[in-house]
Amino acid sequence: MAFTRYLTLTLTTIFALTAQLAIAGPKSVILIIGDGFDDQHVTMGRNYLKGQSGKLLLDNMPVRAAVQVETVDADGNRLYVADSANTATSIATGTITQIGRIGVDAEDRDQETVLESAAKAGLRTGLVTTASITDATPAAFAAHVTVRSCEDPVSVFGTEKYGMQLPGCPQDAKINGGLGSIAEQLAEGPVDVALGGGLQHFVIADEQGTSALDRAKDRGTYVALTNDELLGYRGGDAPLLGLFDESTLEVRWQGTDGRVAEPVKRSFLNYIHRYLGSATPPDIMRCEANPEYGDTPSLKWMSEVAITKLSKDNPNGFFLMIESASIDKKSHDRDSCGSIGEIEQLEEALAVSLEYAKTNPNTLIIVTADHAHAAQIVPEPSLYRNAPVPIYSPGRIARIETREGHVMRVNYATNNMNSEEHTGAHVPLYGNDSAKSVIAPFMTQRDLYHAMMNYLELSK
Amino acid sequence: MAFTRYLTLTLTTIFALTAQLAIAGPKSVILIIGDGFDDQHVTMGRNYLKGQSGKLLLDNMPVRAAVQVETVDADGNRLYVADSANTATSIATGTITQIGRIGVDAEDRDQETVLESAAKAGLRTGLVTTASITDATPAAFAAHVTVRSCEDPVSVFGTEKYGMQLPGCPQDAKINGGLGSIAEQLAEGPVDVALGGGLQHFVIADEQGTSALDRAKDRGTYVALTNDELLGYRGGDAPLLGLFDESTLEVRWQGTDGRVAEPVKRSFLNYIHRYLGSATPPDIMRCEANPEYGDTPSLKWMSEVAITKLSKDNPNGFFLMIESASIDKKSHDRDSCGSIGEIEQLEEALAVSLEYAKTNPNTLIIVTADHAHAAQIVPEPSLYRNAPVPIYSPGRIARIETREGHVMRVNYATNNMNSEEHTGAHVPLYGNDSAKSVIAPFMTQRDLYHAMMNYLELSK
Numbered sequence: 001m002a003f004t005r006y007l008t009l010t011l012t013t014i015f016a017l018t019a020q021l022a023i024a025g026p027k028s029v030i031l032i033i034g035d036g037f038d039d040q041h042v043t044m045g046r047n048y049l050k051g052q053s054g055k056l057l058l059d060n061m062p063v064r065a066a067v068q069v070e071t072v073d074a075d076g077n078r079l080y081v082a083d084s085a086n087t088a089t090s091i092a093t094g095t096i097t098q099i100g101r102i103g104v105d106a107e108d109r110d111q112e113t114v115l116e117s118a119a120k121a122g123l124r125t126g127l128v129t130t131a132s133i134t135d136a137t138p139a140a141f142a143a144h145v146t147v148r149s150c151e152d153p154v155s156v157f158g159t160e161k162y163g164m165q166l167p168g169c170p171q172d173a174k175i176n177g178g179l180g181s182i183a184e185q186l187a188e189g190p191v192d193v194a195l196g197g198g199l200q201h202f203v204i205a206d207e208q209g210t211s212a213l214d215r216a217k218d219r220g221t222y223v224a225l226t227n228d229e230l231l232g233y234r235g236g237d238a239p240l241l242g243l244f245d246e247s248t249l250e251v252r253w254q255g256t257d258g259r260v261a262e263p264v265k266r267s268f269l270n271y272i273h274r275y276l277g278s279a280t281p282p283d284i285m286r287c288e289a290n291p292e293y294g295d296t297p298s299l300k301w302m303s304e305v306a307i308t309k310l311s312k313d314n315p316n317g318f319f320l321m322i323e324s325a326s327i328d329k330k331s332h333d334r335d336s337c338g339s340i341g342e343i344e345q346l347e348e349a350l351a352v353s354l355e356y357a358k359t360n361p362n363t364l365i366i367v368t369a370d371h372a373h374a375a376q377i378v379p380e381p382s383l384y385r386n387a388p389v390p391i392y393s394p395g396r397i398a399r400i401e402t403r404e405g406h407v408m409r410v411n412y413a414t415n416n417m418n419s420e421e422h423t424g425a426h427v428p429l430y431g432n433d434s435a436k437s438v439i440a441p442f443m444t445q446r447d448l449y450h451a452m453m454n455y456l457e458l459s460k
Numbered sequence: 461m462a463f464t465r466y467l468t469l470t471l472t473t474i475f476a477l478t479a480q481l482a483i484a485g486p487k488s489v490i491l492i493i494g495d496g497f498d499d500q501h502v503t504m505g506r507n508y509l510k511g512q513s514g515k516l517l518l519d520n521m522p523v524r525a526a527v528q529v530e531t532v533d534a535d536g537n538r539l540y541v542a543d544s545a546n547t548a549t550s551i552a553t554g555t556i557t558q559i560g561r562i563g564v565d566a567e568d569r570d571q572e573t574v575l576e577s578a579a580k581a582g583l584r585t586g587l588v589t590t591a592s593i594t595d596a597t598p599a600a601f602a603a604h605v606t607v608r609s610c611e612d613p614v615s616v617f618g619t620e621k622y623g624m625q626l627p628g629c630p631q632d633a634k635i636n637g638g639l640g641s642i643a644e645q646l647a648e649g650p651v652d653v654a655l656g657g658g659l660q661h662f663v664i665a666d667e668q669g670t671s672a673l674d675r676a677k678d679r680g681t682y683v684a685l686t687n688d689e690l691l692g693y694r695g696g697d698a699p700l701l702g703l704f705d706e707s708t709l710e711v712r713w714q715g716t717d718g719r720v721a722e723p724v725k726r727s728f729l730n731y732i733h734r735y736l737g738s739a740t741p742p743d744i745m746r747c748e749a750n751p752e753y754g755d756t757p758s759l760k761w762m763s764e765v766a767i768t769k770l771s772k773d774n775p776n777g778f779f780l781m782i783e784s785a786s787i788d789k790k791s792h793d794r795d796s797c798g799s800i801g802e803i804e805q806l807e808e809a810l811a812v813s814l815e816y817a818k819t820n821p822n823t824l825i826i827v828t829a830d831h832a833h834a835a836q837i838v839p840e841p842s843l844y845r846n847a848p849v850p851i852y853s854p855g856r857i858a859r860i861e862t863r864e865g866h867v868m869r870v871n872y873a874t875n876n877m878n879s880e881e882h883t884g885a886h887v888p889l890y891g892n893d894s895a896k897s898v899i900a901p902f903m904t905q906r907d908l909y910h911a912m913m914n915y916l917e918l919s920k
Contacts (some may be wrong), residue, residue: 080866081843441522
């Protein structure tokens with residue numbers, strides 16, 4: 001009986017294979033990166049959006065893997081926690097590199113990216129993000145600078161952020177014979193569609209008074225600065241550039257009245273001795289609409305526009321990277337609702353991608369993260385709630401009422417100051433049926449580069 | 461050409477299938493549980509043992525999934541973080557239950573376990589653990605009590621631990637017509653081989669002066685209390701019970717001089733204002749042999765003994781649960797080296813299991829965790845190291861020199877007191893080739909129960 005069933009299955013597969021060869025069309029890759037979207041965050045998203053026993057769209061994907069993150073420092077030592085620049089560079093170029101590097105290896109040599117190889121082979125290419133389009137993740141697919149903050153013709157000579165002096169990369173400046181800042185490289189590079197934030201970096205002029213936006217317009221790029229202008233886009237061969245915010249796009253959600261995770265309130269006695277007094281956790285909050293969101297284009301809508309532009313009348317396929325960036329940014333801010341809203345945005349972008357792949361089965365869809373992050377789901381209340389002493393996290397906690405009506409407590413406790421740290425766990429990867437031929441259950445981020453190159457039959 | 465290759469592959473598969481049917485033998489399950497073994501811990505193990513670009517034995521497993529953990533409280537509310545009792549019960553019985561429950565559902569009704577169903581169908585059964593054999597994870601596969609601390613005939617009436625009063629489960633006491641404490645149920649139940657710690661719970665006598673050890677000996681069980689006595693075991697039909705410690709077995713490794721994670725040392729000025737002074741991280745440590753380990757039987761050795769006893773001259777197959785328990789216990793203690801040594805023990809037990817499956821391909825091998833845990837790999841040094849203020853974790857950190865010679869920093873910051881909390885991420889699952897037919901990329905712990913039951917063709 002087993003054998004009969006096996007033969008039947010074989011015949012079914014042969015028919016399916018034949019059908020697929022007939023209609024499949026050119027090969028394309030849609031790579032969706034949830035920035036900081038580790039297994040704690042995936043679970044936060046599931047618990048909040050679908051309930052503990054529910055399923056994300058992600059959870060229905062037929063391929064699941066873990067992806068190891070690799071980072072070196074200037075001396076070749078391994079660093080066990082990465083940033084978005086070096087990880088996106090590993091995924092985009094198949095190279096291990098240093099923190100802060102964009103499209104260059106650990107010795108600062110430019111590396112051709114999968115997007116550039118795709119463009120060279122005649123495929124169309126796109127970048128969509130809820131961050132600045134010049135931010136590390138999108139930048140690493142289409143630019144080459146030694147420092148991630150070299151986003152425009154001014155910061156390429158150095159800048160300051162969070163009270164820290166950020167080095168520039170003057171050797172990359174156009175005036176010094178380099179490729180220019182990230183914004184300039186994006187404006188002039190092979191990207192057919194780039195949608196996100198980061199307008200501030202495109203309007204800053206260089207010494208000659210030329211901005212990256214000028215450069216884009218000079219080559220006939222259609223520029224949309226509002227959702228309405230994006231709605232008005234009518235297609236065509238010229239590149240499309242959408243810049244819908246000065247920097248990062250507003251996120252969809254926030255906590256009640258904009259609250260984020262807070263420390264427990266310790267009673268006076270607890271300061272005298274940790275066995276004494278009491279510690280009161282912050283009030284429960286709900287996720288609510290972020291009043292600043294306004295008519296910010298959704299990740300779903302930007303993804304739809306990009307997929308349409310990249311696929312229409314295109315016999316050669318495309319490479320598209322879509323980033324839900326503020327899962328990470330809101331985890332730095334200890335804003336669980338902010339992160340969860342952006343996980344919902346990622347799910348919507350995935351839905352659009354899967355819908356496209358339904359009629360275009362030669363589409364490899366990968367969802368992954370670049371690095372893990374600080375947020376941890378912790379017990380509500382403590383596992384030690386019956387202990388006769390005050391028990392609490394030394395960090396900040398958010399107590400979120402989920403859609404199913406129960407309280408999820410999220411802990412942020414990696415950093416005493418204003419921004420949480422990334423963490424070092426390997427990251428999840430999800431793939432559609434097309435991923436079965438190129439994705440192994442365990443890979444490095446370099447392997448993921450090779451998997452995409454192999455799928456698209458590209459070489460450097 | 462693709463079609464020719466397809467046909468060749470098909471024929472190869474048919475031959476392989478035929479060969480397999482001839483030699484495969486009865487179906488068995490080896491379920492390996494790393495307690496608290498979440499993706500941060502897997503990565504800690506990989507980084508330390510194999511290097512950042514290396515591979516654990518686990519990483520070569522052909523099946524990878526994520527498993528969602530489900531927990532309810534007494535009122536039916538979802539709890540987003542679990543304990544080892546309710547999760548092991550979900551895996552063992554396919555039921556969502558409350559924290560602390562062993563083999564009973566959320567309404568405290570006994571649920572037949574996969575181990576019990578296997579025994580009923582004539583399969584042999586075994587439990588191997590580095591914890592007390594009466595501890596939550598092994599207990600949930602072969603006992604039924606409403607409170608996990610009901611480990612012996614005295615604690616079944618209530619006990620105290622960590623200054624907390626633990627309720628008993630007097631209705632489960634034999635004197636009250638119940639099945640008895642966990643030790644008593646294990647001594648009299650259908651388990652052919654049980655190896656671990658927990659002697660203290662087997663020597664405590666009930667009101668009639670009878671201990672669980674007496675009960676085991678009365679039915680002819682071979683009892684080994686030392687490694688030598690286990691070495692002297694010569695097989696046979698009678699059950700085998702090994703109790704190699706009063707409670708949890710000693711772990712293999714510790715940090716330098718027994719050190720665990722420590723808080724940073726803040727200078728006086730930093731107590732005046734957080735922007736002032738300095739914060740000095742603890743010294744780097746190495747993992748070293750735990751001097752208390754002595755001749756504790758390794759998880760590998762116990763697994764070998766169990767597999768041999770369960771498989772020898774057995775036409776009916778077996779169910780074996782192997783637990784590396786102190787990944788969790790050492791994470792509670794903020795002892796990264798302790799956890800990592802026990803990850804190495806898990807890898808060794810997996811190697812033994814894979815070796816068995818080589819000649820017994822009808823063996824389903826699953827490696828998974830019961831719940832996530834506190835440890836997080838954090839940056840060494842901080843991502844914000846150039847900020848002009850002291851930056852540090854508010855919790856405790858361990859700085860471990862890995863075998864490849866670089867420093868991995870691990871953060872424990874979920875609890876201000878003496879023991880860290882579990883966390884709520886879904887957990888990893890790894891499977892061998894046999895898992896392909898029953899494991900989906902995303903499952904709940906209840907689904908895992910059904911997968912094992914289906915594989916063994918069992919019903920309740």
